[in-house]
Amino acid sequence: MYKKITEKRKADLSLAEIRFDLQSKTIILSGEWSWVAIDENILATLDSITNQNLMVNGQEITSLDTAGVYFLNRLIDILAKNKNQLKQMLLLPEDQKLFDLNKQLKQSAVKSAEDDEELSWVEKTFDDLAHVWHTALQLVSFFGQLCYTFATLFKKGYTLYMQGILDTISRAGIGGVLICAMLCFLLGVNLTYQMAPQFVMYGANVYVVNFLGIAMLREVTPLITAIIVAGRTGSAIAAQIGTMKVQEEIDALQTMGISPMRRLVAPQVIGLVIALPILTMLSDAASMLGGMIFANPLLGVDYSLFIMRLQSYVSINNFWVGIVKSFFFAWIIGMVGCFCGFRVKSNADSVGIQTTRSVVISICLIIVVDALFAILFKAMGV
DSSP, X not given: OHHHHXXXXXXXXXXXXXXXXXXXXXXXXXXXXXXXXXXXXXXXXXXXXXXXXXXXXXXXXXXXXXXXXXXXXXXXXXXXXXXXXXXXXXXXXXXXXXXXXXXXXXXXXXXXXXXXXXXXXXXXXXXXXXXXXXXXXXXXXXXXXXXXXXXXXXXXXXXXXXXXXXXXXXXXXXXXXXXXXXXXXXXXXXXXXXXXXXXXHTTOTXXXXXXXXXXXXXXXXXHHHHHHHIIIIIHHHHHHHHHHHHTTHHHHHHHTTOOHIIIIIHHHHXXXXXXXXXXXXXXXXHHHHHHHHHHHHHHOOXXXXXXXXXXXXXXXXXXXXXXXXXXHHHHHHHXXXXXXXXXOOSSHHHHHHHHHHHHHHHHHHHHHHHHHHHHHHHHHTO
């Protein structure tokens, strides 16, 4: 249908034409220079014109639009490529305004690109640092609001959204048991397999139990479990709250007098604080099981000896250190997921950006807090 309409319009229009007056060395443009009246091969006649001082006369153009301006710019480029000198271009006043506007926009775009290229790496670095600092301040402010919410959680007249807590426990805990247990089991297997030659070299086969007990229970298992939950549940929380914000459901909650912090954030954090330590305990058991199974054929440490040394020579403090850290990791994952969800703007692209950002920020903060705990427990002698 549109093709027939276009062909009908072409029949009614005066098509764009180019003529070359050899005596006056003038290129004469005529007809309608619009998208429907220009043939894409119209500039082919210019290839034979070389080494000339030319003038372009476009005063016979009856109509000019942005497509026509594009072809005029291509005409100028072809003439310059063929070593011609353009003395003057004559256009009607209204056409000249459109041509000049297009030229200004091109110059502005080129200047903007040059400014971006001239921006030094130092300035870019400071811009990134300023953005990080601004985000950190917002996160601290959000942390303060969350602390106030928990401080007034059981104030008279307020109720806790229990279904949200149960949903978070189900999603983070029950849904993540298999993947966390499997990965920690494989980590126990991998560490035993990799360290076996070293223990055999020094005849210290039974010390694999001490190594796994301290490394896995104290550091590796809580950290890996928290990272997995941050990737699974933290991103889901950010996407859920972000989608609610795009659909203006959070505004609806506020209109009804319901606090989003109390309704959305507090249940997510409480659910994670309950689920992640339990998940860490199960992952601890899986990692020890993997190490125990492979310590027997690789190092000759049978199962009963492994369990006996684990009980006798690995302090229970290593287990409790990992569990204590998991409480703080859970708080970070829930808080950052909700924080990034509330920062979503009113478009779908922002949901993806903030979801990814929630995982990155959570993992970074988890590692920083883990390092701080290592220093603290070392100072305490735990």
